[in-house]
Amino acid sequence: MHPHFETYLQTHTTLLPENIQRVSSMAIRHTLRRNEFILSTGEICRHKVFVISGMLRMFSTSADSSEHILQFAPENGWTLDVESYDKQIPSLVNISAIEPSVILCWTKADFTSLLSDIPQFKSFADQIVARNIYYNRQRMLTMLSATPEERYESFVREFPGYLLRLPLRMIAAYLGISIKTLTRIRHTQLLRS
Template structure:
Protein backbone atom coordinates (compact mmCIF):
# COMPACT_ATOMS: atom_id res chain seq x y z
CA UNK A 1 0.00 0.00 0.00
CA UNK A 2 2.60 2.58 0.99
CA UNK A 3 4.74 1.17 -1.80
CA UNK A 4 1.98 2.12 -4.28
CA UNK A 5 2.14 5.67 -2.99
CA UNK A 6 5.93 5.67 -3.07
CA UNK A 7 5.99 4.54 -6.67
CA UNK A 8 3.49 7.24 -7.64
CA UNK A 9 4.94 10.18 -5.75
CA UNK A 10 8.36 9.53 -7.24
CA UNK A 11 6.89 10.21 -10.66
CA UNK A 12 5.48 13.55 -9.44
CA UNK A 13 8.30 15.08 -7.44
CA UNK A 14 12.03 14.63 -6.95
CA UNK A 15 12.37 13.20 -3.46
CA UNK A 16 15.28 11.89 -1.42
CA UNK A 17 15.24 8.59 0.43
CA UNK A 18 15.01 10.63 3.60
CA UNK A 19 11.86 12.34 2.29
CA UNK A 20 10.32 8.96 1.54
CA UNK A 21 11.18 7.80 5.03
CA UNK A 22 9.36 10.80 6.51
CA UNK A 23 6.30 10.01 4.42
CA UNK A 24 6.43 6.36 5.45
CA UNK A 25 6.89 6.99 9.15
CA UNK A 26 3.79 9.14 9.37
CA UNK A 27 1.53 7.34 6.92
CA UNK A 28 -1.57 5.51 8.09
CA UNK A 29 -2.62 2.61 5.88
CA UNK A 30 -6.25 1.68 5.63
CA UNK A 31 -8.31 -0.89 3.74
CA UNK A 32 -11.92 -0.25 2.88
CA UNK A 33 -14.52 -2.70 1.77
CA UNK A 34 -17.19 -1.64 -0.69
CA UNK A 35 -19.60 0.83 0.95
CA UNK A 36 -17.30 1.53 3.89
CA UNK A 37 -17.23 5.19 4.87
CA UNK A 38 -13.94 7.04 5.06
CA UNK A 39 -15.64 10.23 6.18
CA UNK A 40 -19.16 10.80 7.43
CA UNK A 41 -21.13 14.02 7.29
CA UNK A 42 -20.81 15.88 10.60
CA UNK A 43 -17.40 14.43 11.41
CA UNK A 44 -14.21 16.43 11.19
CA UNK A 45 -12.05 15.39 8.26
CA UNK A 46 -8.74 14.63 9.96
CA UNK A 47 -6.70 13.31 7.03
CA UNK A 48 -5.28 13.96 3.64
CA UNK A 49 -5.87 10.70 1.80
CA UNK A 50 -4.16 9.14 -1.18
CA UNK A 51 -5.98 6.35 -3.01
CA UNK A 52 -3.53 3.53 -3.82
CA UNK A 53 -6.05 1.14 -5.23
CA UNK A 54 -9.80 1.09 -5.73
CA UNK A 55 -12.28 3.93 -5.97
CA UNK A 56 -13.68 6.56 -3.63
CA UNK A 57 -16.69 8.79 -4.03
CA UNK A 58 -17.37 12.11 -2.31
CA UNK A 59 -20.99 13.12 -2.01
CA UNK A 60 -23.34 15.46 -0.17
CA UNK A 61 -26.92 14.93 0.87
CA UNK A 62 -29.72 17.47 0.70
CA UNK A 63 -32.43 17.87 3.32
CA UNK A 64 -34.71 15.37 1.61
CA UNK A 65 -32.01 12.71 1.61
CA UNK A 66 -30.87 12.92 -2.00
CA UNK A 67 -27.23 12.11 -2.65
CA UNK A 68 -25.18 14.32 -4.95
CA UNK A 69 -21.79 13.15 -6.11
CA UNK A 70 -19.15 15.86 -5.90
CA UNK A 71 -16.09 13.84 -6.83
CA UNK A 72 -14.83 10.48 -7.98
CA UNK A 73 -11.37 9.50 -6.76
CA UNK A 74 -9.82 6.50 -8.48
CA UNK A 75 -6.36 5.19 -7.61
CA UNK A 76 -3.47 7.67 -7.73
CA UNK A 77 -5.62 10.56 -6.58
CA UNK A 78 -5.74 12.61 -3.43
CA UNK A 79 -8.91 13.40 -1.58
CA UNK A 80 -9.97 15.26 1.54
CA UNK A 81 -12.42 17.93 2.61
CA UNK A 82 -10.09 20.94 2.57
CA UNK A 83 -12.37 23.14 4.65
CA UNK A 84 -12.96 20.62 7.41
CA UNK A 85 -9.34 19.48 7.34
CA UNK A 86 -7.95 22.98 7.59
CA UNK A 87 -10.30 24.49 10.14
CA UNK A 88 -11.32 21.41 12.12
CA UNK A 89 -14.96 22.06 11.41
CA UNK A 90 -17.66 19.42 10.80
CA UNK A 91 -17.76 18.29 7.21
CA UNK A 92 -20.86 18.27 5.03
CA UNK A 93 -19.42 15.54 2.83
CA UNK A 94 -19.45 11.78 2.91
CA UNK A 95 -16.65 9.76 1.39
CA UNK A 96 -17.20 6.09 0.75
CA UNK A 97 -15.63 3.27 -1.23
CA UNK A 98 -17.32 2.09 -4.41
CA UNK A 99 -15.18 -1.04 -4.49
CA UNK A 100 -12.44 -2.61 -2.38
CA UNK A 101 -10.02 0.23 -1.78
CA UNK A 102 -6.63 0.78 -0.20
CA UNK A 103 -5.53 4.22 0.96
CA UNK A 104 -2.69 5.91 2.82
CA UNK A 105 -3.54 8.90 5.00
CA UNK A 106 -1.78 11.59 6.99
CA UNK A 107 -3.09 13.72 9.83
CA UNK A 108 -2.82 17.48 9.45
CA UNK A 109 -0.21 17.61 12.19
CA UNK A 110 1.98 15.08 10.40
CA UNK A 111 1.43 16.54 6.97
CA UNK A 112 2.33 20.01 8.21
CA UNK A 113 5.49 18.45 9.57
CA UNK A 114 6.17 17.02 6.12
CA UNK A 115 5.61 20.46 4.58
CA UNK A 116 8.25 21.88 6.91
CA UNK A 117 10.81 19.21 6.07
CA UNK A 118 10.18 18.58 2.38
CA UNK A 119 10.29 21.95 0.63
CA UNK A 120 9.13 20.61 -2.73
CA UNK A 121 5.98 19.17 -1.17
CA UNK A 122 4.41 22.60 -0.89
CA UNK A 123 5.10 23.27 -4.56
CA UNK A 124 3.56 19.94 -5.52
CA UNK A 125 0.55 20.53 -3.28
CA UNK A 126 -0.01 24.01 -4.70
CA UNK A 127 -0.05 22.56 -8.19
CA UNK A 128 -2.67 20.02 -7.19
CA UNK A 129 -4.84 22.73 -5.68
CA UNK A 130 -4.48 24.90 -8.77
CA UNK A 131 -5.51 22.11 -11.11
CA UNK A 132 -8.34 21.19 -8.77
CA UNK A 133 -9.64 24.75 -8.90
CA UNK A 134 -9.30 24.80 -12.64
CA UNK A 135 -11.31 21.61 -13.04
CA UNK A 136 -13.97 22.78 -10.61
CA UNK A 137 -14.30 26.02 -12.56
CA UNK A 138 -14.66 24.06 -15.77
CA UNK A 139 -17.41 22.04 -14.14
CA UNK A 140 -19.25 25.22 -13.16
CA UNK A 141 -18.97 26.46 -16.71
CA UNK A 142 -20.38 23.19 -18.03
CA UNK A 143 -23.21 23.34 -15.53
CA UNK A 144 -24.29 26.84 -16.55
CA UNK A 145 -23.64 26.64 -20.27
CA UNK A 146 -24.03 23.09 -21.57
CA UNK A 147 -26.94 20.73 -22.09
CA UNK A 148 -27.16 17.49 -20.16
CA UNK A 149 -25.96 15.58 -23.21
CA UNK A 150 -22.96 17.85 -23.69
CA UNK A 151 -22.06 17.48 -20.01
CA UNK A 152 -22.29 13.72 -20.36
CA UNK A 153 -19.99 13.68 -23.39
CA UNK A 154 -17.54 15.93 -21.58
CA UNK A 155 -17.64 13.61 -18.59
CA UNK A 156 -16.83 10.57 -20.74
CA UNK A 157 -13.85 12.34 -22.24
CA UNK A 158 -12.62 13.61 -18.89
CA UNK A 159 -12.93 10.27 -17.13
CA UNK A 160 -12.50 7.59 -19.78
CA UNK A 161 -13.07 4.09 -18.53
CA UNK A 162 -15.04 5.24 -15.54
CA UNK A 163 -18.35 3.92 -16.85
CA UNK A 164 -17.33 0.34 -16.24
CA UNK A 165 -16.61 1.05 -12.58
CA UNK A 166 -19.39 3.41 -11.55
CA UNK A 167 -23.14 2.78 -11.67
CA UNK A 168 -24.96 5.10 -14.04
CA UNK A 169 -27.15 6.68 -11.40
CA UNK A 170 -24.01 8.05 -9.76
CA UNK A 171 -22.85 9.50 -13.06
CA UNK A 172 -26.28 11.10 -13.37
CA UNK A 173 -25.94 12.46 -9.85
CA UNK A 174 -22.49 13.86 -10.69
CA UNK A 175 -23.91 15.54 -13.78
CA UNK A 176 -26.91 16.93 -11.95
CA UNK A 177 -29.63 15.10 -13.84
CA UNK A 178 -32.00 12.28 -12.96
CA UNK A 179 -30.98 8.74 -13.87
CA UNK A 180 -33.93 8.58 -16.26
CA UNK A 181 -32.61 11.58 -18.18
CA UNK A 182 -29.17 10.03 -18.44
CA UNK A 183 -30.79 6.82 -19.62
CA UNK A 184 -32.60 8.73 -22.38
CA UNK A 185 -29.40 10.47 -23.46
CA UNK A 186 -27.59 7.17 -23.74
CA UNK A 187 -30.51 5.71 -25.63
CA UNK A 188 -30.48 8.40 -28.30
CA UNK A 189 -26.70 8.12 -28.63
CA UNK A 190 -26.88 4.41 -29.46
CA UNK A 191 -28.67 5.23 -32.72
CA UNK A 192 -26.10 7.75 -33.93
Protein backbone atom coordinates (compact mmCIF):
# COMPACT_ATOMS: atom_id res chain seq x y z
CA MET A 1 0.00 0.00 0.00
CA HIS A 2 0.95 3.65 -0.26
CA PRO A 3 0.35 5.50 3.06
CA HIS A 4 1.15 9.00 1.74
CA PHE A 5 -1.33 8.62 -1.12
CA GLU A 6 -3.97 7.11 1.16
CA THR A 7 -3.63 10.08 3.52
CA TYR A 8 -3.96 12.40 0.51
CA LEU A 9 -7.22 10.70 -0.51
CA GLN A 10 -8.54 10.77 3.08
CA THR A 11 -7.82 14.52 3.21
CA HIS A 12 -9.19 15.44 -0.23
CA THR A 13 -12.13 13.07 -0.70
CA THR A 14 -14.98 11.41 1.17
CA LEU A 15 -14.05 7.96 -0.16
CA LEU A 16 -14.73 5.00 2.09
CA PRO A 17 -11.60 3.30 3.52
CA GLU A 18 -12.14 0.20 1.36
CA ASN A 19 -12.30 2.34 -1.78
CA ILE A 20 -9.13 4.20 -0.77
CA GLN A 21 -7.45 0.82 -0.31
CA ARG A 22 -8.63 -0.33 -3.74
CA VAL A 23 -7.39 2.80 -5.53
CA SER A 24 -4.07 2.58 -3.69
CA SER A 25 -3.61 -1.15 -4.32
CA MET A 26 -3.86 -0.68 -8.09
CA ALA A 27 -1.04 1.89 -8.17
CA ILE A 28 2.47 0.95 -9.21
CA ARG A 29 5.25 2.79 -7.33
CA HIS A 30 8.32 4.06 -9.20
CA THR A 31 11.40 5.90 -8.02
CA LEU A 32 12.86 8.34 -10.55
CA ARG A 33 16.34 9.79 -10.74
CA ARG A 34 16.84 13.47 -11.50
CA ASN A 35 16.20 14.08 -15.24
CA GLU A 36 14.72 10.58 -15.75
CA PHE A 37 11.88 10.51 -18.30
CA ILE A 38 8.56 8.77 -17.75
CA LEU A 39 7.26 9.89 -21.16
CA SER A 40 9.12 10.96 -24.29
CA THR A 41 7.82 12.65 -27.41
CA GLY A 42 6.49 10.01 -29.79
CA GLU A 43 5.57 7.50 -27.07
CA ILE A 44 1.97 6.82 -26.06
CA CYS A 45 1.02 8.00 -22.57
CA ARG A 46 -0.25 4.86 -20.84
CA HIS A 47 -0.45 5.98 -17.20
CA LYS A 48 -2.02 8.51 -14.87
CA VAL A 49 0.72 9.71 -12.53
CA PHE A 50 0.56 10.97 -8.93
CA VAL A 51 3.68 12.53 -7.38
CA ILE A 52 4.42 11.37 -3.83
CA SER A 53 7.69 13.29 -3.54
CA GLY A 54 9.89 15.34 -5.82
CA MET A 55 8.78 17.29 -8.87
CA LEU A 56 8.11 16.51 -12.53
CA ARG A 57 7.84 18.76 -15.55
CA MET A 58 5.90 18.40 -18.79
CA PHE A 59 7.64 20.09 -21.71
CA SER A 60 8.24 20.18 -25.42
CA THR A 61 11.42 21.03 -27.27
CA SER A 62 11.46 23.16 -30.42
CA ALA A 63 13.65 22.64 -33.47
CA ASP A 64 16.20 25.10 -32.03
CA SER A 65 16.40 22.95 -28.84
CA SER A 66 14.61 25.49 -26.65
CA GLU A 67 12.36 24.07 -23.99
CA HIS A 68 8.74 25.08 -23.43
CA ILE A 69 7.46 23.95 -20.04
CA LEU A 70 3.71 23.40 -19.88
CA GLN A 71 3.36 22.14 -16.31
CA PHE A 72 5.20 21.43 -13.09
CA ALA A 73 3.88 18.57 -10.95
CA PRO A 74 5.13 18.71 -7.34
CA GLU A 75 4.18 16.50 -4.39
CA ASN A 76 0.46 15.64 -4.35
CA GLY A 77 0.20 16.66 -8.00
CA TRP A 78 -1.12 14.66 -10.93
CA THR A 79 0.27 14.63 -14.45
CA LEU A 80 -0.10 12.96 -17.84
CA ASP A 81 -0.37 13.91 -21.49
CA VAL A 82 -4.16 14.01 -21.64
CA GLU A 83 -4.50 13.83 -25.43
CA SER A 84 -2.04 10.96 -25.84
CA TYR A 85 -3.64 9.07 -22.91
CA ASP A 86 -7.24 9.58 -24.04
CA LYS A 87 -6.72 8.92 -27.75
CA GLN A 88 -3.76 6.51 -27.37
CA ILE A 89 -1.74 8.49 -29.91
CA PRO A 90 1.96 9.47 -29.82
CA SER A 91 2.72 12.24 -27.36
CA LEU A 92 3.91 15.67 -28.42
CA VAL A 93 5.49 16.28 -24.99
CA ASN A 94 8.00 14.84 -22.55
CA ILE A 95 7.54 14.29 -18.83
CA SER A 96 10.65 14.00 -16.66
CA ALA A 97 11.79 14.35 -13.07
CA ILE A 98 13.33 17.68 -12.11
CA GLU A 99 14.60 16.21 -8.86
CA PRO A 100 14.66 12.65 -7.45
CA SER A 101 10.99 11.69 -7.26
CA VAL A 102 8.65 8.94 -6.13
CA ILE A 103 5.51 8.49 -8.22
CA LEU A 104 2.47 6.24 -8.41
CA CYS A 105 1.16 5.10 -11.81
CA TRP A 106 -2.13 3.55 -12.86
CA THR A 107 -2.66 1.93 -16.26
CA LYS A 108 -5.48 3.32 -18.35
CA ALA A 109 -7.48 0.09 -17.94
CA ASP A 110 -7.08 0.10 -14.14
CA PHE A 111 -7.89 3.81 -13.77
CA THR A 112 -10.94 3.52 -16.04
CA SER A 113 -12.14 0.58 -13.95
CA LEU A 114 -11.73 2.61 -10.73
CA LEU A 115 -13.67 5.52 -12.23
CA SER A 116 -16.57 3.34 -13.29
CA ASP A 117 -16.69 1.30 -10.07
CA ILE A 118 -16.28 4.17 -7.57
CA PRO A 119 -18.52 7.16 -8.43
CA GLN A 120 -17.00 9.34 -5.68
CA PHE A 121 -13.53 8.75 -7.14
CA LYS A 122 -14.81 9.72 -10.60
CA SER A 123 -16.26 12.91 -9.13
CA PHE A 124 -12.90 13.68 -7.49
CA ALA A 125 -11.03 13.02 -10.78
CA ASP A 126 -13.50 15.28 -12.63
CA GLN A 127 -12.80 18.08 -10.12
CA ILE A 128 -9.06 17.77 -10.76
CA VAL A 129 -9.63 17.91 -14.53
CA ALA A 130 -11.90 20.97 -14.17
CA ARG A 131 -9.36 22.73 -11.93
CA ASN A 132 -6.63 22.08 -14.53
CA ILE A 133 -8.83 23.43 -17.33
CA TYR A 134 -9.54 26.62 -15.35
CA TYR A 135 -5.87 27.05 -14.45
CA ASN A 136 -4.69 26.46 -18.05
CA ARG A 137 -7.22 28.97 -19.39
CA GLN A 138 -6.00 31.59 -16.92
CA ARG A 139 -2.38 30.79 -17.75
CA MET A 140 -3.09 31.16 -21.47
CA LEU A 141 -4.73 34.54 -20.92
CA THR A 142 -1.75 35.65 -18.85
CA MET A 143 0.72 34.46 -21.50
CA LEU A 144 -1.18 36.34 -24.21
CA SER A 145 -1.80 39.61 -22.42
CA ALA A 146 0.68 40.08 -19.56
CA THR A 147 4.13 41.61 -19.75
CA PRO A 148 7.11 39.42 -18.81
CA GLU A 149 7.24 41.26 -15.46
CA GLU A 150 3.57 40.52 -14.79
CA ARG A 151 4.05 36.85 -15.75
CA TYR A 152 6.94 36.55 -13.32
CA GLU A 153 5.01 38.29 -10.51
CA SER A 154 2.06 35.95 -11.11
CA PHE A 155 4.39 32.93 -10.98
CA VAL A 156 5.92 34.10 -7.69
CA ARG A 157 2.42 34.61 -6.20
CA GLU A 158 1.11 31.25 -7.41
CA PHE A 159 4.20 29.14 -6.67
CA PRO A 160 6.43 30.84 -4.08
CA GLY A 161 8.08 27.56 -3.09
CA TYR A 162 9.18 26.80 -6.65
CA LEU A 163 11.76 29.60 -6.71
CA LEU A 164 14.10 27.64 -4.45
CA ARG A 165 13.54 24.33 -6.24
CA LEU A 166 13.78 25.28 -9.92
CA PRO A 167 16.71 26.50 -12.00
CA LEU A 168 16.09 29.90 -13.57
CA ARG A 169 16.18 28.38 -17.08
CA MET A 170 13.10 26.27 -16.21
CA ILE A 171 11.23 29.23 -14.76
CA ALA A 172 12.03 31.20 -17.93
CA ALA A 173 10.89 28.25 -20.11
CA TYR A 174 7.61 28.11 -18.17
CA LEU A 175 7.05 31.87 -18.49
CA GLY A 176 7.92 31.93 -22.19
CA ILE A 177 10.74 34.43 -21.76
CA SER A 178 14.51 34.30 -22.21
CA ILE A 179 16.82 33.67 -19.28
CA LYS A 180 18.31 37.13 -19.97
CA THR A 181 14.87 38.77 -19.56
CA LEU A 182 14.19 36.79 -16.37
CA THR A 183 17.56 37.81 -14.91
CA ARG A 184 16.83 41.46 -15.73
CA ILE A 185 13.38 41.28 -14.09
CA ARG A 186 14.79 39.67 -10.94
CA HIS A 187 17.62 42.22 -10.77
CA THR A 188 15.16 45.12 -11.11
CA GLN A 189 13.00 43.69 -8.33
CA LEU A 190 16.02 43.28 -6.04
CA LEU A 191 16.95 46.93 -6.59
CA ARG A 192 13.40 47.98 -5.66
CA SER A 193 13.40 46.10 -2.36
